[in-house]
Amino acid sequence: MQPFTRSVIEIMRGIPAGYVMTYGQIAAEAGSPRGARQVVRILHAMSAAHHLPWHRVVNAKGEIALPDVEARLNQQYSLEAEGVEVDAKGRINLERYRYYSNR
DNA sequence: AATTTGACGAAGC
Protein backbone atom coordinates (compact mmCIF):
# COMPACT_ATOMS: atom_id res chain seq x y z
CA MET A 1 0.00 0.00 0.00
CA GLN A 2 1.28 3.44 -0.93
CA PRO A 3 2.11 5.90 1.86
CA PHE A 4 -0.39 8.33 0.45
CA THR A 5 -3.16 5.77 0.64
CA ARG A 6 -2.23 4.82 4.17
CA SER A 7 -2.20 8.46 5.23
CA VAL A 8 -5.60 9.03 3.74
CA ILE A 9 -7.01 6.08 5.63
CA GLU A 10 -5.50 7.23 8.89
CA ILE A 11 -6.78 10.74 8.47
CA MET A 12 -10.25 9.53 7.73
CA ARG A 13 -10.24 7.27 10.71
CA GLY A 14 -9.36 10.33 12.75
CA ILE A 15 -12.45 12.30 11.85
CA PRO A 16 -14.61 12.43 14.96
CA ALA A 17 -18.35 11.96 14.84
CA GLY A 18 -20.10 15.26 14.37
CA TYR A 19 -17.43 16.63 12.03
CA VAL A 20 -16.64 16.47 8.34
CA MET A 21 -13.61 16.93 6.13
CA THR A 22 -13.35 17.74 2.45
CA TYR A 23 -11.69 15.60 -0.19
CA GLY A 24 -9.07 18.22 -0.91
CA GLN A 25 -8.34 18.69 2.74
CA ILE A 26 -7.73 15.01 3.28
CA ALA A 27 -5.55 14.79 0.20
CA ALA A 28 -3.51 17.80 1.29
CA GLU A 29 -2.93 16.48 4.78
CA ALA A 30 -2.02 13.12 3.32
CA GLY A 31 0.73 14.83 1.35
CA SER A 32 -0.86 15.39 -2.04
CA PRO A 33 -2.45 18.86 -2.13
CA ARG A 34 -4.03 18.17 -5.48
CA GLY A 35 -4.99 14.60 -4.93
CA ALA A 36 -8.65 15.06 -4.09
CA ARG A 37 -9.67 12.65 -6.78
CA GLN A 38 -7.41 9.97 -5.40
CA VAL A 39 -9.22 10.29 -2.11
CA VAL A 40 -12.41 9.52 -3.98
CA ARG A 41 -10.82 6.49 -5.53
CA ILE A 42 -9.53 5.25 -2.20
CA LEU A 43 -12.95 5.66 -0.69
CA HIS A 44 -14.45 3.47 -3.35
CA ALA A 45 -11.78 0.88 -2.92
CA MET A 46 -11.25 0.85 0.83
CA SER A 47 -14.18 2.30 2.75
CA ALA A 48 -15.87 -1.01 3.48
CA ALA A 49 -12.71 -2.96 4.11
CA HIS A 50 -11.33 -0.39 6.54
CA HIS A 51 -14.54 0.68 8.25
CA LEU A 52 -13.95 4.20 7.08
CA PRO A 53 -16.54 6.86 7.92
CA TRP A 54 -16.94 7.91 4.31
CA HIS A 55 -20.09 9.80 5.19
CA ARG A 56 -17.95 12.37 7.00
CA VAL A 57 -16.34 13.40 3.74
CA VAL A 58 -17.86 16.14 1.62
CA ASN A 59 -16.65 18.32 -1.24
CA ALA A 60 -15.05 21.76 -0.93
CA LYS A 61 -18.42 23.51 -0.97
CA GLY A 62 -19.58 21.55 2.00
CA GLU A 63 -22.14 19.55 0.18
CA ILE A 64 -22.78 15.85 -0.14
CA ALA A 65 -21.07 14.80 -3.33
CA LEU A 66 -22.82 11.56 -4.10
CA PRO A 67 -24.48 11.41 -7.52
CA ASP A 68 -27.08 8.90 -6.44
CA VAL A 69 -30.10 10.39 -4.73
CA GLU A 70 -30.72 7.54 -2.35
CA ALA A 71 -27.11 7.29 -1.33
CA ARG A 72 -27.15 11.04 -0.64
CA LEU A 73 -30.02 10.58 1.75
CA ASN A 74 -28.20 7.80 3.53
CA GLN A 75 -25.20 10.02 4.02
CA GLN A 76 -27.37 12.89 5.13
CA TYR A 77 -29.10 10.80 7.75
CA SER A 78 -25.82 9.39 8.96
CA LEU A 79 -24.49 12.89 9.47
CA GLU A 80 -27.61 14.17 11.13
CA ALA A 81 -27.51 11.19 13.45
CA GLU A 82 -24.09 12.45 14.56
CA GLY A 83 -25.29 15.97 15.07
CA VAL A 84 -24.27 17.56 11.77
CA GLU A 85 -26.91 19.82 10.28
CA VAL A 86 -27.58 19.18 6.61
CA ASP A 87 -30.03 21.33 4.70
CA ALA A 88 -32.50 20.15 2.08
CA LYS A 89 -29.90 20.54 -0.65
CA GLY A 90 -27.38 18.42 1.18
CA ARG A 91 -25.28 21.33 2.26
CA ILE A 92 -23.30 21.59 5.47
CA ASN A 93 -21.91 24.63 7.25
CA LEU A 94 -18.19 24.00 6.96
CA GLU A 95 -17.34 26.93 9.20
CA ARG A 96 -19.04 25.02 11.89
CA TYR A 97 -18.44 21.34 11.19
CA ARG A 98 -15.13 21.15 9.35
CA TYR A 99 -12.56 19.15 11.25
CA TYR A 100 -8.87 20.09 11.19
CA SER A 101 -6.75 17.07 11.94
CA ASN A 102 -3.63 19.12 12.56
CA ARG A 103 -3.98 22.14 14.74
C1' DA B 1 2.51 2.36 -23.32
C1' DA B 2 -1.54 5.37 -24.21
C1' DT B 3 -6.10 6.73 -22.89
C1' DT B 4 -9.97 7.13 -19.94
C1' DT B 5 -12.07 7.94 -15.61
C1' DG B 6 -13.79 10.16 -11.40
C1' DA B 7 -18.27 11.00 -4.66
C1' DC B 8 -12.65 17.03 -6.80
C1' DG B 9 -11.08 22.01 -6.83
C1' DA B 10 -9.92 26.68 -8.18
C1' DA B 11 -10.76 30.28 -11.29
C1' DG B 12 -13.27 32.93 -14.66
C1' DC B 13 -17.77 34.62 -16.52
Added chain:
DNA sequence: GGCTTCGCCAAAT
Protein backbone atom coordinates in the same frame (compact mmCIF):
# COMPACT_ATOMS: atom_id res chain seq x y z
C1' DG C 1 -25.25 30.99 -7.34
C1' DG C 2 -24.85 28.31 -11.61
C1' DC C 3 -21.95 26.88 -15.55
C1' DT C 4 -17.58 26.02 -18.11
C1' DT C 5 -12.75 25.18 -18.47
C1' DC C 6 -8.68 23.51 -16.96
C1' DG C 7 -5.49 21.18 -13.81
C1' DC C 8 -4.76 16.99 -11.00
C1' DC C 9 -3.19 12.05 -10.28
C1' DA C 10 -3.51 7.08 -9.41
C1' DA C 11 -6.01 3.04 -10.96
C1' DA C 12 -8.43 0.67 -14.52
C1' DT C 13 -8.82 -0.32 -19.49
